[in-house]
Amino acid sequence: MKIGIFGLGQMGSAMIHGYLRTNTLSPADVLVKGGRSQTAKKVSDSLGLTLIDNLTELAEASLILIATNPASVLSVLESLPEEVTANRIPIVSVAGGVSLDKMGAVLGADYPLAHSIPNTAVEVNQGVLGIAYAEKISADAKKTISELLTPLGRLFETQEDTLGVIGSVGGSAPAFVDVFIEALSDAAVLYGIDRKSSYQIVEQMIKGSAELALETGKHPAELKDGVTSPGGTTIKGIAALEANGFRHAVIEAVKQTMS
Numbered sequence: 001m002k003i004g005i006f007g008l009g010q011m012g013s014a015m016i017h018g019y020l021r022t023n024t025l026s027p028a029d030v031l032v033k034g035g036r037s038q039t040a041k042k043v044s045d046s047l048g049l050t051l052i053d054n055l056t057e058l059a060e061a062s063l064i065l066i067a068t069n070p071a072s073v074l075s076v077l078e079s080l081p082e083e084v085t086a087n088r089i090p091i092v093s094v095a096g097g098v099s100l101d102k103m104g105a106v107l108g109a110d111y112p113l114a115h116s117i118p119n120t121a122v123e124v125n126q127g128v129l130g131i132a133y134a135e136k137i138s139a140d141a142k143k144t145i146s147e148l149l150t151p152l153g154r155l156f157e158t159q160e161d162t163l164g165v166i167g168s169v170g171g172s173a174p175a176f177v178d179v180f181i182e183a184l185s186d187a188a189v190l191y192g193i194d195r196k197s198s199y200q201i202v203e204q205m206i207k208g209s210a211e212l213a214l215e216t217g218k219h220p221a222e223l224k225d226g227v228t229s230p231g232g233t234t235i236k237g238i239a240a241l242e243a244n245g246f247r248h249a250v251i252e253a254v255k256q257t258m259s
């Protein structure tokens with residue numbers, strides 16, 4: 001199987017690393033079309049990817065990913081030769097702000113297109129990928145796209161108008177979690193834990209909490225109730241978080257990412 005990709009910047013590279021890490025693709029089966037700078041060439045050379053000049057080579061691909069800046073997406077679609085589009089190779093754009101309607105206006109409303117907003121955890125196959133499909137896409141094309149993206153993480157199908165909030169909660173919120181990790185680490189250091197251990201403890205705690213919630217399917221309130229004994233230290237900690245507007249701060253932070 002081959003996958004074609006336009007753009008090997010931060011997101012494009014993260015996706016390709018995800019595919020290579022799990023051996024879903026061998027490096028030579030990644031067909032890369034770069035932009036104006038040497039970025040794609042450098043990444044392709046270091047990973048052994050196939051840098052292409054002639055876009056007809058994409059006719060062999062099972063999927064084409066567009067991970068360029070939003071401003072380039074429509075011109076990339078316009079540049080695709082007949083040999084590629086006639087094969088109806090599914091195309092997924094991860095560019096923010098370029099709608100399926102705009103892409104469909106170039107390739108036809110019935111072309112197998114999807115718009116996805118992944119987060120950078122695709123690099124370690126733990127991504128959150130919001131995805132919206134073109135209205136007229138066939139069930140087969142949808143299945144192909146979903147199967148080919150699944151190695152990168154978990155897909156959440158949605159309407160295109162709610163892709164943005166998945167991008168915020170899935171894509172911006174990791175930075176909020178990073179700040180939370182730092183804050184907890186500071187607190188641990190305050191009480192005598194060395195810095196390196198403090199990060200390891202906090203990161204493992206967050207990973208474990210997420211896995212526990214995912215695996216048990218328990219409601220977060222149930223998990224919280226399970227560790228808060230009456231008059232105990234954990235409920236005192238939660239009361240302190242709420243007194244300082246923890247939930248409000250989180251919701252306001254998401255609102256800001258949406259503005």
Ligand SMILES: NC(=O)c1ccc[n+]([C@@H]2O[C@H](COP(=O)([O-])OP(=O)(O)OC[C@H]3O[C@@H](n4cnc5c(N)ncnc54)[C@H](OP(=O)(O)O)[C@@H]3O)[C@@H](O)[C@H]2O)c1
Pocket residue numbers: 006007008009010011012033034035036037038039040067068069070072076094095096117118119120171
């Ligand atoms: N980063 C994220 O967390 C994230 C999350 C979700 C979605 N996205 C979306 O992913 C896309 C890429 O974001 P990014 O952060 O990876 O940006 P980036 O690091 O700036 O990478 C964009 C890459 O696209 C290449 N490019 C531009 N025009 C091209 C063309 N016509 N043909 C081939 N390559 C072209 C650029 O190459 P040159 O510089 O060589 O021209 C650049 O390496 C954006 O549309 C963004 O909205 C990003």
